[in-house]
Amino acid sequence: MEYRSQEIKAGCLVIIGVTFFVAFLLLISGMDLFKSTKIYYARFKYTSGIETGSLVRYGGMEVGRVKKVRIAADNNSLIEFEVEINAKVPIKKDSEVMITSIGIMGEYYIEISTGSPQAALLPPGNLLNCKDVTPMMMLTENVDKLTTQLSQTIENLNQILGADNQSQARQILANLNRLLEENQQAISTMMANTNQVLANLTSVSNRLDTLFSENQETITSSFHHLEATLAQSQELIGRLQETMGNVDQMIITQNGNYEEIMENLNRTSRNLDEFTRTIKERPWSLIRKSAPKEREIK
Numbered sequence: 001m002e003y004r005s006q007e008i009k010a011g012c013l014v015i016i017g018v019t020f021f022v023a024f025l026l027l028i029s030g031m032d033l034f035k036s037t038k039i040y041y042a043r044f045k046y047t048s049g050i051e052t053g054s055l056v057r058y059g060g061m062e063v064g065r066v067k068k069v070r071i072a073a074d075n076n077s078l079i080e081f082e083v084e085i086n087a088k089v090p091i092k093k094d095s096e097v098m099i100t101s102i103g104i105m106g107e108y109y110i111e112i113s114t115g116s117p118q119a120a121l122l123p124p125g126n127l128l129n130c131k132d133v134t135p136m137m138m139l140t141e142n143v144d145k146l147t148t149q150l151s152q153t154i155e156n157l158n159q160i161l162g163a164d165n166q167s168q169a170r171q172i173l174a175n176l177n178r179l180l181e182e183n184q185q186a187i188s189t190m191m192a193n194t195n196q197v198l199a200n201l202t203s204v205s206n207r208l209d210t211l212f213s214e215n216q217e218t219i220t221s222s223f224h225h226l227e228a229t230l231a232q233s234q235e236l237i238g239r240l241q242e243t244m245g246n247v248d249q250m251i252i253t254q255n256g257n258y259e260e261i262m263e264n265l266n267r268t269s270r271n272l273d274e275f276t277r278t279i280k281e282r283p284w285s286l287i288r289k290s291a292p293k294e295r296e297i298k
Contacts, residue, residue: 040122049108063086083110092116093129094119
């Protein structure tokens with residue numbers, strides 16, 4: 001099938017036009033097909049209108065866009081953003097991420113702080129260090145609540161400072177003034193006595209300080225002697241306890257000997273009793289071995 005030169009030229013013009021149109025779209029959309037990027041994740045409780053395609057800035061400089069927005073899989077109370085950032089941007093581990101805007105009415109975007117110079121780089125695919133910022137709408141609501149509470153407080157103060165309360169306050173002050181005037185002499189005397197007591201206490205304190213300073217060496221020496229006496233007493237008590245332990249041990253060891261001695265003493269006592277009885281009955285046995293012959297009666 002043969003084509004005429006006009007048809008070929010028209011086809012080339014169409015292709016060139018489509019190519020230029022696609023390049024123009026890429027140019028106005030800010031896409032760069034030859035730019036390398038890296039992915040990070042951010043989580044917030046409130047999106048402030050951030051959606052797919054929203055800007056991501058690093059220190060105020062545009063470095064990427066939001067690629068996806070979804071509810072966090074492991075925590076349904078947080079919104080997770082998948083952000084695509086230029087691979088050359090040095091995201092630090094201590095870089096803080098927040099949702100903010102340029103001016104009050106400006107469009108919201110995700111801002112990444114530059115972090116500290118000595119901080120290590122955060123590898124791609126990690127969760128950024130996010131910091132929730134209360135949106136302006138919620139701040140306005142809090143301000144409204146504060147204004148309402150302040151108005152209520154002012155109203156309560158007005159009620160407290162009303163005519164009736166002011167009259168009662170003046171009456172109380174008048175009573176206090178009259179009480180002070182009537183008892184001025186007593187109060188003056190009491191204050192004078194108080195001052196005198198304080199002066200006496202100060203004098204006593206000074207005397208005690210002087211006494212301690214003059215006898216510091218004696219007091220220190222007494223404490224040293226007391227400590228030495230306590231140490232000797234403790235040593236003596238230890239020796240006494242050791243002696244008592246030795247006595248107990250000796251009593252336990254010699255218990256059998258004591259029983260034998262007591263038995264010998266009992267035997268000796270019985271022998272003495274028997275000897276005494278013998279002497280009483282046969283006193284001649286002390287000088288004779290046999291009994292004397294009986295005398296014959298003539």
